[in-house]
Amino acid sequence: MLAAVWLLELSNLARPSRLLSALVMAGLLAFVLLALLRASVHIRVLFAGVGGLAASIAAMKSEPALLVAGLERALVFGAFLPSVLLLRATVENSPRIASLREGVEALDGQARENWMVCGSHALGSVLNVGTMGILAPVLGRDTSASDRVALAAASVRGVGTAVMWSPFFVSLGFVSHLVPSVKLWEV
Known part of the structure; x- marks a missing residue:
């Protein structure tokens, strides 16, 4: 559908x-x-x-x-x-997701958060919305709720810092301010 x-x-x-x-x-x-x-x-x-x-x-x-x-x-x-x-x-x-998941799970708590910040920052620079959903499969199904919350917050920080410089995000604000008649999805 x-x-x-x-x-x-x-x-x-x-x-x-x-x-x-x-x-x-x-x-x-x-x-x-x-x-x-x-x-x-x-x-x-x-x-x-x-x-x-x-x-x-x-x-x-x-x-x-x-x-x-x-x-x-x-x-x-x-x-x-x-x-x-x-x-x-x-x-x-992806066949690579299992090895990536194992690598991320082998990291300690702070290192996993740092990985999530960096991954979200890189992906968020070109895809602001949807980054967390795309990175979610990296977490194992047995990841605790508290770890999921911490990693989600890290992902938000990564995307949040990406939007400050991302040419995609900055151009949306710039064009919508200068040419308000253009719809955002047309930018």
Whole structure:
């Protein structure tokens, strides 16, 4: 299903069409709803909170069309999200991941965090969003919750420092400031 959404959105980016937009929106909503079925409780609560807040704002302004407009602006993720998931699946199925995982697991706690900062920094310089999801397969399934939290924080630090100099990230801010009429995904 996500492959179909991806192809539809790429087609929509190349040749914008109301029909393609509607199909992508329906497909992306279906994907989100199916993903919620597998999501952890805290993700479901977060989704319900953000969705409820968005619906409340639209209701307060008496403009339900705001929700549709917001979804239309999010359609670009229909092209981006499958790309990140495909990249992660490639990493997970790589024969090298097992040896990399063993090497990272052999490091002590601080060295693993340093590895995660550096890996996230390097990957985050070209792919700001999705870095943590791509590096997650490096962690073994038996990694403790506290280690996962520490490594996630290290990953955030790595991406956070990358966005300060990454030409990809800096160009987004620069162009969106100088040419506000250009959509961010078009930069």
